[in-house]
Amino acid sequence: xxxxxxxxxxxxxxxxxxxxxxxxxxxxxxxxxxxxxxxxxxxxxxxxxxxxxxxxxxxxxxxxxxxxxxxxxxxxxxxxxxxxxxxxxxxxxxxxxxxxxxxxxxxxxxxxxxxxxxxxxxxxxxxxxxxxxxxxxxxxxxxxxxxxxxxxxxxxxxxxxxxxxxxxxxxxxxxxxxxxxxxxxxxxxxxxxxxxxxxxxxxxxxxxxxxxxxxxxxxxxxxxxxxxxxxxxxxxxxxxxxxxxxxxxxxxxxxxxxxxxxxxxxxxxxxxxxxxxxxxxxxxxxxxxxxxxxxxxxxxxxxxxxxxxxxxxxxxxxxxxxxxxxxxxxxxxxx
Amino acid sequence: xxxxxxxxxxxxxxxxxxxxxxxxxxxxxxxxxxxxxxxxxxxxxxxxxxxxxxxxxxxxxxxxxxxxxxxxxxxxxxxxxxxxxxxxxxxxxxxxxxxxxxxxxxxxxxxxxxxxxxxxxxxxxxxxxxxxxxxxxxxxxxxxxxxxxxxxxxxxxxxxxxxxxxxxxxxxxxxxxxxxxxxxxxxxxxxxxxxxxxxxxxxxxxxxxxxxxxxxxxxxxxxxxxxxxxxxxxxxxxxxxxxxxxxxxxxxxxxxxxxxxxxxxxxxxxxxxxxxxxxxxxxxxxxxxxxxxxxxxxxxxxxxx
Numbered sequence: 001x002x003x004x005x006x007x008x009x010x011x012x013x014x015x016x017x018x019x020x021x022x023x024x025x026x027x028x029x030x031x032x033x034x035x036x037x038x039x040x041x042x043x044x045x046x047x048x049x050x051x052x053x054x055x056x057x058x059x060x061x062x063x064x065x066x067x068x069x070x071x072x073x074x075x076x077x078x079x080x081x082x083x084x085x086x087x088x089x090x091x092x093x094x095x096x097x098x099x100x101x102x103x104x105x106x107x108x109x110x111x112x113x114x115x116x117x118x119x120x121x122x123x124x125x126x127x128x129x130x131x132x133x134x135x136x137x138x139x140x141x142x143x144x145x146x147x148x149x150x151x152x153x154x155x156x157x158x159x160x161x162x163x164x165x166x167x168x169x170x171x172x173x174x175x176x177x178x179x180x181x182x183x184x185x186x187x188x189x190x191x192x193x194x195x196x197x198x199x200x201x202x203x204x205x206x207x208x209x210x211x212x213x214x215x216x217x218x219x220x221x222x223x224x225x226x227x228x229x230x231x232x233x234x235x236x237x238x239x240x241x242x243x244x245x246x247x248x249x250x251x252x253x254x255x256x257x258x259x260x261x262x263x264x265x266x267x268x269x270x271x272x273x274x275x276x277x278x279x280x281x282x283x284x285x286x287x288x289x290x291x292x293x294x295x296x297x298x299x300x301x302x303x304x305x306x307x308x309x310x311x312x313x314x315x316x317x318x319x320x321x322x323x324x325x326x327x328x329x330x331x332x333x334x335x
Numbered sequence: 336x337x338x339x340x341x342x343x344x345x346x347x348x349x350x351x352x353x354x355x356x357x358x359x360x361x362x363x364x365x366x367x368x369x370x371x372x373x374x375x376x377x378x379x380x381x382x383x384x385x386x387x388x389x390x391x392x393x394x395x396x397x398x399x400x401x402x403x404x405x406x407x408x409x410x411x412x413x414x415x416x417x418x419x420x421x422x423x424x425x426x427x428x429x430x431x432x433x434x435x436x437x438x439x440x441x442x443x444x445x446x447x448x449x450x451x452x453x454x455x456x457x458x459x460x461x462x463x464x465x466x467x468x469x470x471x472x473x474x475x476x477x478x479x480x481x482x483x484x485x486x487x488x489x490x491x492x493x494x495x496x497x498x499x500x501x502x503x504x505x506x507x508x509x510x511x512x513x514x515x516x517x518x519x520x521x522x523x524x525x526x527x528x529x530x531x532x533x534x535x536x537x538x539x540x541x542x543x544x545x546x547x548x549x550x551x552x553x554x555x556x557x558x559x560x561x562x563x564x565x566x567x568x569x570x571x572x573x574x575x576x577x578x579x580x581x582x583x584x585x586x587x588x589x590x591x592x593x594x595x596x597x598x599x600x601x602x603x604x605x606x607x608x609x610x611x612x613x614x615x616x617x618x619x620x621x622x623x624x625x626x627x628x629x630x631x632x633x634x635x636x637x638x639x640x
Contacts, residue, residue: 011479014476015476137620138617140617143591146575291484
């Protein structure tokens, strides 16, 4: 277990250094001063020069690179040119929102996809299975940004069932809990109005992120379950006279779970990517929303900060998946 | 499954994967592929898309860039099949021309990707050793990170333009190909015919280009076809964000963005380009799946795999 942890940490380090290096080089290739872009016409050339020196943008690339790396080691991420605040503070504000969105999406995905996959495996070839098959093709091809807009027109524009975007109704004050995730903080405070509002605001972004994925995951659950259902031990379990539910849940699903788990882990990266677009559509103040603004304004410190956080989350989730393997499959525990 | 066929074993394999007997006849096999509606649908969609892209000037009823304020925001009708946008341009014509942009994007990106990934993957697989480890560590970095973020950052750095998006997508996409081609080269490298080529004194470059690559081509083609859909999707996403294609270029993702401001009442501006993206991606996926079935030697009837 410690071996896996050390391996993951080393790979995390390599990936973070690699990605930062790539971003630094790419950003250097094209000239263009982010300060000028930010300030537009209203800023005098002298002011640009002063600010350029202030942000250290006049230093050669390798100096800036080394300074950034040094600061990162000390837990600093520099100042965002866009918000004029330390990147770390920005991330601290925006990150919980994205974490909440991603976690709720993950849970929704698992709750819907796995039972659906099991049902289509059990009723293989029946109507429901056929429908899920067609939905999978659509789910793979669905452009998330467009699907989000369509849900927005329908459920907000025409039916007015759900809010258009944001995290909370504008007349409510956000809960001041420790996690920054409104659902949890509201529960800690015992404020059900806030909880309800936060939950309602999550419905559209979560559905946009997850609906296409559910089709894909349930399909993969189906195929890995079908593979297992042909095994001898399943036949043995059946011939012992166990009920079909026991056979599927305790014998088949448990053995089919490793590939399903791997896949769910992989989906996490997809969900994180999806938040970039989804948060933009629903004006949901998370790091995706922040990242897109930073990218469009070429705010390198902010882009780097977001990148580091996303990479860390990505690697962390892979590590958690590795841990879960050992829970699901005792044979792996020995390693 | 038929017993006698199994005993025939390697001499004559004429059992299709689903166990039915099958005559060794290529032409009939081709027909068989089209009995599956998925493959047929994939071929039809891809066919329509490519024909529309090539013949866009003849198929589009209007000029996709011509502004006609008098006809702005007209709902779909027989004159304007998919309605008109806020500048009075015909949405249907713009979608047809948008197909051109998407098909171009797919070709350029995949060409970039195959050149970078192919070169690095072939070198990596052929020489192994230190070069191999370095190249593989670099691909590790790229693959263990959500590629969209990197593509956006690269696109923004190059500047929001169609060309910028091509290179941004190519830049994050090559590692998958480097991996695939490396694996293929490794599997072919130790075959007898490579040893023979080496024995008669062929140069490394000749061996890689003439002997190894032609033998790993079919999985690469399959991966490329499957990726066309995702290139289109990524391209559209970049354009939607405001990177990628810039107005007035008729690009599907950019068209969805332009329609956003009008989405509640003038729904057709965003809806149709989005449908076009979705249908093309589905089409290329089905097409790729079909091609895999046709090209994958293990599924070939009448040949010993």
